[in-house]
Amino acid sequence: MTNLLTPFEYDYMLKAILVSGLIGGVCAFLSCFITLKGWSLMGDALSHAVVPGVSLAWLLGLPFSLGAFVAGILAAVTMGWIKKKSGLREDAVIGVVFTSWFALGLLLLSLYPSNLNLKTIIFGNILAISDPDILQVLIISGISILVLAVKWRDLLLYCFDEAHARALGIDTRFLHFLLLALLSATAVAALQTVGACLVVAMLVTPGATAYLLTDCFGKMLIIATLTGAACGVIGAYASYFINGSTGGCIVVLQTLVFLAALVFAPKHGLLATRRLRRLATRTA
Amino acid sequence: MNWLAPLQYPFMVEALLVSALVGTVCAVFSCYLILKGWSLMGDAISHAVLPGIVIAYMLGLPLAVGAFAAGLLCALSVGWIKSSTRIKEDTVMGIVFTGMFALGLVLFTKVQTDAHLNHILFGNILGIEREDMIQTLIASAATLIIILLKRKDLMLFCFDVAHARAIGLNTALLHYLLLALLSSTIVASMQAVGIILVVAMLVTPGCTARLLTDRFDRMLLIATASSVLACCLGVYASFFLNAATGACIVLAQAAMFAGAMLWKNMRSPRAQAGT
Amino acid sequence: MTLSLEASAVTVAYPNGHTALRDASFQLRSGTIAALVGVNGSGKSTLFKTLMGFVKPVSGSIRIAGGTVEQARKLKLVAYVPQTEEVDWTFPVSVWDVVMMGRYGHMNFLRIANAEDKRMVNESLARVGMTEFKDRQIGELSGGQKKRVFLARALAQNGQIILLDEPFTGVDVTTEEAIITLLRSLRDEGRIILVSTHNLGSVPEFCDHVVLVNRTVLASGPLEDVFTEDNLNRAFGGVLRQFHFESSTIQDHDGKTVKLLTDDERPLVFGKDGHLEYKDRTERQELVNKRIEEVGE
Numbered sequence: 134m135t136n137l138l139t140p141f142e143y144d145y146m147l148k149a150i151l152v153s154g155l156i157g158g159v160c161a162f163l164s165c166f167i168t169l170k171g172w173s174l175m176g177d178a179l180s181h182a183v184v185p186g187v188s189l190a191w192l193l194g195l196p197f198s199l200g201a202f203v204a205g206i207l208a209a210v211t212m213g214w215i216k217k218k219s220g221l222r223e224d225a226v227i228g229v230v231f232t233s234w235f236a237l238g239l240l241l242l243s244l245y246p247s248n249l250n251l252k253t254i255i256f257g258n259i260l261a262i263s264d265p266d267i268l269q270v271l272i273i274s275g276i277s278i279l280v281l282a283v284k285w286r287d288l289l290l291y292c293f294d295e296a297h298a299r300a301l302g303i304d305t306r307f308l309h310f311l312l313l314a315l316l317s318a319t320a321v322a323a324l325q326t327v328g329a330c331l332v333v334a335m336l337v338t339p340g341a342t343a344y345l346l347t348d349c350f351g352k353m354l355i356i357a358t359l360t361g362a363a364c365g366v367i368g369a370y371a372s373y374f375i376n377g378s379t380g381g382c383i384v385v386l387q388t389l390v391f392l393a394a395l396v397f398a399p400k401h402g403l404l405a406t407r408r409l410r411r412l413a414t415r416t417a
Numbered sequence: 418m419n420w421l422a423p424l425q426y427p428f429m430v431e432a433l434l435v436s437a438l439v440g441t442v443c444a445v446f447s448c449y450l451i452l453k454g455w456s457l458m459g460d461a462i463s464h465a466v467l468p469g470i471v472i473a474y475m476l477g478l479p480l481a482v483g484a485f486a487a488g489l490l491c492a493l494s495v496g497w498i499k500s501s502t503r504i505k506e507d508t509v510m511g512i513v514f515t516g517m518f519a520l521g522l523v524l525f526t527k528v529q530t531d532a533h534l535n536h537i538l539f540g541n542i543l544g545i546e547r548e549d550m551i552q553t554l555i556a557s558a559a560t561l562i563i564i565l566l567k568r569k570d571l572m573l574f575c576f577d578v579a580h581a582r583a584i585g586l587n588t589a590l591l592h593y594l595l596l597a598l599l600s601s602t603i604v605a606s607m608q609a610v611g612i613i614l615v616v617a618m619l620v621t622p623g624c625t626a627r628l629l630t631d632r633f634d635r636m637l638l639i640a641t642a643s644s645v646l647a648c649c650l651g652v653y654a655s656f657f658l659n660a661a662t663g664a665c666i667v668l669a670q671a672a673m674f675a676g677a678m679l680w681k682n683m684r685s686p687r688a689q690a691g692t
Numbered sequence: 693m694t695l696s697l698e699a700s701a702v703t704v705a706y707p708n709g710h711t712a713l714r715d716a717s718f719q720l721r722s723g724t725i726a727a728l729v730g731v732n733g734s735g736k737s738t739l740f741k742t743l744m745g746f747v748k749p750v751s752g753s754i755r756i757a758g759g760t761v762e763q764a765r766k767l768k769l770v771a772y773v774p775q776t777e778e779v780d781w782t783f784p785v786s787v788w789d790v791v792m793m794g795r796y797g798h799m800n801f802l803r804i805a806n807a808e809d810k811r812m813v814n815e816s817l818a819r820v821g822m823t824e825f826k827d828r829q830i831g832e833l834s835g836g837q838k839k840r841v842f843l844a845r846a847l848a849q850n851g852q853i854i855l856l857d858e859p860f861t862g863v864d865v866t867t868e869e870a871i872i873t874l875l876r877s878l879r880d881e882g883r884i885i886l887v888s889t890h891n892l893g894s895v896p897e898f899c900d901h902v903v904l905v906n907r908t909v910l911a912s913g914p915l916e917d918v919f920t921e922d923n924l925n926r927a928f929g930g931v932l933r934q935f936h937f938e939s940s941t942i943q944d945h946d947g948k949t950v951k952l953l954t955d956d957e958r959p960l961v962f963g964k965d966g967h968l969e970y971k972d973r974t975e976r977q978e979l980v981n982k983r984i985e986e987v988g989e
Contacts, residue, residue, distance in 0.1 A: 168504070171505050171507055171508070173507040173510065177457075218678065218681075219628055219681070221451070222456075224454055224455075224456040224507075225454075225456045226624070228456035228457075228621075229621045232616055232621070232671075233668060233670075233674075236667035237664070239614075239664035240661060240664040240665065240668060242661075243660045244658065252534075255538065255613070256522065327519075330464060331515050333511050334515030336511075337515070338512045341508050341509075341512055344504060345504070375523065375527070377523040378523055378526045381520070381523040382519075384515050385523055388513075388516030391512055391516075395498065401502060406501065406709040409709025410709045452780075500707055501707050569796065569802075569803035575783075576783050576785060577774065577779065579772050580772055581796075582744055582745065582765070583744055583765070583770050583771055583772045584768050584794070584797030584849055585768050585797045586796070586797065631829040633784045633785055633789070635784075
């Protein structure tokens, strides 16, 4: 039994577990909006697009989250501009912009080798997170939670029916920007835990899991946040025993929870819909 | 500085040739991918090949085979989950590919392989080994030939599935063919730019060409030309800058796109205002 | 092979458990223009998808020219003209390319066009009056021209059963008439034309057969028998706006019982003896003129 408690004896494990849980919860809260708005690709894109910001911030000696945030917003603005000017499909434009941004980040990293490890950015390294970085994560999470708590009804309306929100006199351009800013901010925070490639899992999977389990948005928020936080905590804890990549463990766990919901969800799961279909065939 | 210096090294000549070939395949495919609206699918499959590579290594199979199988598995499970739940397709893709990538990562940290993770992720075209090069050549050539033979059917499939079906084409087959080709293209380009930047090769040339023409056949030609040029420029530049080759290629592609944007906007300011 | 389209007791359920059509049956014979009428979500598009073999019924069967849907697909019997919104108009293809797509099913493995294919494409373009636009990119066309291009594609395919999805949305009156004239000539060649529409007003003008759907086929048969106020109320429930007119607004010869049914487009007007639409516009124009004269007197 004492064996199971060993991770808690290490200071760095305790920190990692707590921070993962926090980030998991914040990302999961946001993921409800992202999945409903259909912005998964945007989440993936922004999490890659922040990389040049991280390397530039390191070169200039600024806090990395500032650089990352600015790079994310710049990428989003570029996407919007190109889409308006070119008439190309949105997904293609996003693809072009985020890969260019990411490549720029890689180029900078390869030109100016730094103590910023490429692997840390791509896969995260929560076990080695420094105290100033924890402070940055805490500030980002605090602000994100605060903004979401105040504005979630507006954001929900925006995701559900943009035209209606505009008709009500709500500034949808502001909401659009707000959601992008939140996305960039949480992507920056999640970068620490799971790395650029897996951030999108934190920003999508818990929301989708909750969406399978409930039809009520309020409940969806609660379920997603709890799942996200629990997966963060348990994944980080399990990674100690598996001795594998922490980010990988967290995301694999989230995917497993999603698969379980996919099969067993009471109303929208595979088993339930199969039952419905059989019913339809029989009564026909 | 001698501008011809890179050509004195056999590895640079090989790298230029391989990247030009990979650039061609990706460019041709990108025209279909962006018109079908499958850019995210390219991103998803390219990440999802990772567990396949690790498992293939464990079993002693060629890495390309494992990667191809994992790519197809990702595409098929996305299609299956999407059709049987109410979750949006882009969300499903996000979930599946990150799940598979994470699995690959965990497996990778558990299994000591001599395949360098960095080479898989970011490509290693300057140090490409003979065996990998042959795999790349075979995968590229096979993909290119199939696409060019079936280019009209695939175009129709991207444009109007209902009609393709009505005139007796096997649309399910075309769908899986396109997915299989996507997987094999990704496998082919893995060595050149790595699985993280492949999606740039699979999206940018098509977008560049789409800006410059509104005919499909011309689009194929322009995409190929811009992609090959970008690949060569990228490899060349990386030699002088001593920088990551994959990143240089992708940035050269982005420069082509930016040039096309500029050209289009300068040429038709009125048409822009009209729309 | 005699051309016919027959659905018997067709039930369609989607994998998510939703039953879109239940026990739907109807029959169409060669040389028919049939209207498929129903509200949004009544199963019109599901019926189209079933006819094209996109979805398989969980029970019941569809026979096209005596064969299955699969056999009809092999013979390229069914042609489909999509809704304007379904098409990606930014796709880099020209009018000629789109019409040539109608020939793909008839071509060899590599889809190389021969002289016959080119002749068919030219002929189809001429028939819809789009020859001069053949090199335009499809996004550069007007609403009516877009429709005609896709009709030309159905002609190039030589489809014997033509499915049209909302052909008159976003189309000007001249084009609407041109399309109706074309559909009539296609009917006279013995083809079956099935038009999905919620534009009730135009139905009596060019259709000779009506299939009313609301999650099932409520009624199917000749226009005069099926397109009645009762049936339409059943098909549309409370969705239709109904206007009852004061007697002062109505001329005596209509028997003073006029009811106007509309969802959002051309209204359908019922008098005592059925709907007050006319088989073609010239006839209606003559009648209107006559009435104006009467009032003048």
